[in-house]
Amino acid sequence: MAQAEPRVTGVRLLAAFFARPTETVARELLGTVLASRVGGVLTAGVIVETEAYLGSDDPGSHAATKGVTARNRVMYGQPGCAYVYFTYGNHHMLNLVTEAEGTAGAVLVRALEPVAGLETMSARRGGRTGPELANGPGKVAAALGIDLAHNGVTLGEDLVVYDADRPDPSRISTSGRVGLGAGHDLPLRFYLTDNRYVSRGRTGPRPPRRAAGGQTRGTT
């Protein structure tokens, strides 16, 4: 394993990189280094897992049904911006906006292999270490200190993606996406095949919950 230390420097990937088809960007982001500088502390990791979210053709996308709303507006905006949103009451998701301005598209960063600022990441993750620092989309945002304040920011300052040696294409796997109510069959998830920092998106297939029972939850 002659793995050189990944450097948190180098060519910054900006709008020109992101202004391309979302699936292409999602695939090519694997192996690059995502760095944040929140609170003056550098934290960074190699992107090992992504998912592509398209526009109107994609039932799993926030841009699928409605067109532009206050929430998904950023997805239609400038490529190379961050699209951050909050879900399930606890978790932020970090996406990178793709496609030309006016076209919806974004890549969800699902997992990182931490390479810098591990102590800070661990503190933000409640003392956890190793793969548990960032092997899931909610964890990535937490480890990097990302929150809604970063929604719409342009990459290149507090948040930067550095180019790196691209992994061999044979080490990239594709699968259906994880956790969606719809559109999970589309092969829009990309990950490094043998990387232990990839989230498996739960341990097994998650069949839809009881189709109907009659006993809805007893909230008041």
Next chain:
DNA sequence: GTTCCGATTTTCT
């Protein structure tokens, strides 16, 4: 080892 369930906030109808 696996599987199930609740938490808790934002956004949208």
Next chain:
DNA sequence: GAAAATCGGAACA
């Protein structure tokens, strides 16, 4: 009022 691109803890085998 309901759903959501999730996580972590508890229960069971």
